[in-house]
Structures are given as structure tokens and as C-alpha cells.
Amino acid sequence: MDKNFERILNLIEESGAKKKTNISIQEYQNIINRSITLWMSNGVDEAFSFIRSYFNFVG
Numbered sequence: 001m002d003k004n005f006e007r008i009l010n011l012i013e014e015s016g017a018k019k020k021t022n023i024s025i026q027e028y029q030n031i032i033n034r035s036i037t038l039w040m041s042n043g044v045d046e047a048f049s050f051i052r053s054y055f056n057f058v059g
Contacts, residue, residue: 002036004040031054035051
């Protein structure tokens with residue numbers, strides 16, 4: 001598994017994320033891949049903002 005993929009996945013899980021809607025495995029992978037691209041090109045804040053459009057965060 002790609003290190004960046006793991007980092008984004010861990011960030012989502014550690015943040016207590018709950019999916020807003022049902023997301024297929026392929027869609028989840030697409031979200032992660034797009035987040036990695038955003039992270040690498042525009043920084044973590046933009047990647048996290050993108051992730052927030054698909055997840056609710058608790059806590």
C-alpha cells in the first residue's frame with residue numbers, strides 16, 4: 001500500500017470520520033488518491049478540506 005494512501009487513511013480514521021453517504025470501495029480509493037494529489041500539490045489543508053466534503057468529523 002502506498003505510504004501517502006496510508007497517511008490519508010490514518011488521518012481520516014484518527015479524526016473520527018463518519019461517511020456522509022455510502023461510498024463504494026472504488027469511490028473511497030478515488031477520494032484517497034485525489035486527497036494525495038491535493039496534499040502533494042497544495043498542502044494538507046486543501047487535502048483535508050476535500051476529505052471533509054465526503055465525511056463528517058466527530059469530537
